[in-house]
Amino acid sequence: MSLVSVAACDTYTLEQVRQRITAVLAPLGGIARFVRPGMRVLLKPNLLAATGPEHAVTTHPTVVQAVAELVQQAGGVVWIGDSPAGPSGQYRHVWHKSGMTDVAAHTGATLVPFDGVIWKRLNGRDYLLARPVFDADVVINLPKLKTHTLVLYTGAVKNLFGAIPGTRKRELHLHAPGVREFSQVLVDTLALVRPALTLMDGILGQEGNGPGVGGTPRRYGCLLAATDPVALDTVASRALGYRPGEVLHLALAGDRGLGCSEFDAITLEGDRDVLDFGQVALPRTRWYFNAPSWTGNLVSRMVRVRPRLNEGLCVSCGRCVEACPAGAITLGQRPDFALARCIRCFCCAEVCPQGAITPHRNLFARLLEL
Ligand code: SF4
Numbered sequence: 001m002s003l004v005s006v007a008a009c010d011t012y013t014l015e016q017v018r019q020r021i022t023a024v025l026a027p028l029g030g031i032a033r034f035v036r037p038g039m040r041v042l043l044k045p046n047l048l049a050a051t052g053p054e055h056a057v058t059t060h061p062t063v064v065q066a067v068a069e070l071v072q073q074a075g076g077v078v079w080i081g082d083s084p085a086g087p088s089g090q091y092r093h094v095w096h097k098s099g100m101t102d103v104a105a106h107t108g109a110t111l112v113p114f115d116g117v118i119w120k121r122l123n124g125r126d127y128l129l130a131r132p133v134f135d136a137d138v139v140i141n142l143p144k145l146k147t148h149t150l151v152l153y154t155g156a157v158k159n160l161f162g163a164i165p166g167t168r169k170r171e172l173h174l175h176a177p178g179v180r181e182f183s184q185v186l187v188d189t190l191a192l193v194r195p196a197l198t199l200m201d202g203i204l205g206q207e208g209n210g211p212g213v214g215g216t217p218r219r220y221g222c223l224l225a226a227t228d229p230v231a232l233d234t235v236a237s238r239a240l241g242y243r244p245g246e247v248l249h250l251a252l253a254g255d256r257g258l259g260c261s262e263f264d265a266i267t268l269e270g271d272r273d274v275l276d277f278g279q280v281a282l283p284r285t286r287w288y289f290n291a292p293s294w295t296g297n298l299v300s301r302m303v304r305v306r307p308r309l310n311e312g313l314c315v316s317c318g319r320c321v322e323a324c325p326a327g328a329i330t331l332g333q334r335p336d337f338a339l340a341r342c343i344r345c346f347c348c349a350e351v352c353p354q355g356a357i358t359p360h361r362n363l364f365a366r367l368l369e370l
C-alpha cells in the first residue's frame with residue numbers, strides 16, 4: 001500500500017520549513033532511509049523558468065535548502081539540477097532568479113547543468129535524458145503544486161519531464177501533440193527516471209492557468225512526501241478538485257504499474273486536514289481536454305482552445321518563438337500565431353515571462369461548457 005505523508009507548513013521561514021520537512025519525512029523512515037554517507041544525491045526541483053519565488057512557478061529555495069541540509073547531515077553530496085523550458089543556455093539566469101544560486105552558496109551544494117545526455121528507448125520513442133540523473137546515486141524529486149494548462153495538473157510525475165534537456169522537450173511535444181500522447185511521454189519519463197523520494201512544495205502553489213507566470217499563486221500551506229510519486233499526485237490532484245482518472249498521466253501510470261492512482265488504496269499520514277483546499281480555480285482548458293467520448297470527433301474539432309496574446313503585457317522578448325515546438329509563432333513587432341500549425345501544447349504560455357499568453361476558448365467551447 002502506498003503511503004503519502006502530509007505536513008502543514010504555512011510560511012517559508014527556514015526554521016519552520018526545516019522542522020516540517022523532518023516531520024513529513026518521519027513516517028517514510030526519515031532521510032537516512034534514502035541517503036547513505038558518500039552518496040551523490042541529485043535534488044530535482046521545478047526550475048521551469050527564470051522567475052522569482054513569489055510567482056510560485058519554481059520550487060521555493062527554502063525547501064531546496066532544507067532538503068540539501070538534511071542530505072548533507074546524512075553524509076550525502078548534494079547536486080541541484082533541472083532543465084528549464086525553452087532553449088538551453090539559460091541556466092545561470094534561472095538559478096539566480098529562482099534562488100538556487102543562494103542555496104548553493106549557503107549549503108555548498110553543486111548546481112549541475114543538464115547538458116550531457118544519455119539515450120534511452122521506450123515504447124517506440126527515443127528519450128535523451130540528462131546525464132546527471134543517471135550519474136547520481138539517488139534522485140530526490142522536489143516538485144511544486146500547480147495546475148497545468150495542458151495536462152491539468154503538474155506535480156511529482158510531470159516534474160520529471162525536466163530530466164529531458166532544453167530543445168529535446170520541444171521534439172517530444174511535437175511527436176506527442178495530444179494530451180493522451182503527451183501523457184504517455186510523461187509516464188515513460190517516470191519509468192526511466194524513478195526517483196527514490198518525492199517531496200512536494202505545496203506551501204505556495206498555483207491555481208488557474210499554470211504552470212508559468214500565467215498561473216495564479218495560491219497558498220495551500222502543505223508539504224507532501226512519498227516514495228510513490230503517482231500516489232502523491234493522486235492525493236494532491238484530488239485535493240485540487242480533479243475527479244478520479246481526470247489527470248490522464250496519473251491514470252496511465254497506475255495502469256502501467258508505476259504507482260498507485262487509486263485514492264482509496266493510499267494510506268495518508270500526518271496533517272490530512274490541510275488538504276481541504278476549498279474551491280480551487282482549475283485551468284480554462286479543463287473541459288476541452290476532457291470532452292467525453294460521446295461528443296465524438298466532430299464536436300472535438302469544433303471545440304477549440306488556442307493561445308491568445310495580451311499585447312499590452314508582451315515585451316517582444318521572443319521566448320515564446322524559441323519555445324514553440326511547431327514553429328507556429330513568428331516575431332514581428334509582436335508575436336504572430338499561425339493557428340493552423342498550432343498543436344495547443346501551451347509551451348509558449350509556460351515560458352512567457354509576462355503571462356501575456358493565455359488559453360482562449362472559442363464561442364462553441366464556451367457555450368458547451370455553460
Ligand atoms: S508573448 Fe511573452 S514570451 Fe512571447 S514575445 Fe511577448 S513577452 Fe515574450
Ligand code: SF4
Nearest residue numbers: 324342343345346348
Ligand atoms: S503557438 Fe503555443 S500552443 Fe501553439 S504550438 Fe506553439 S507553443 Fe504550442
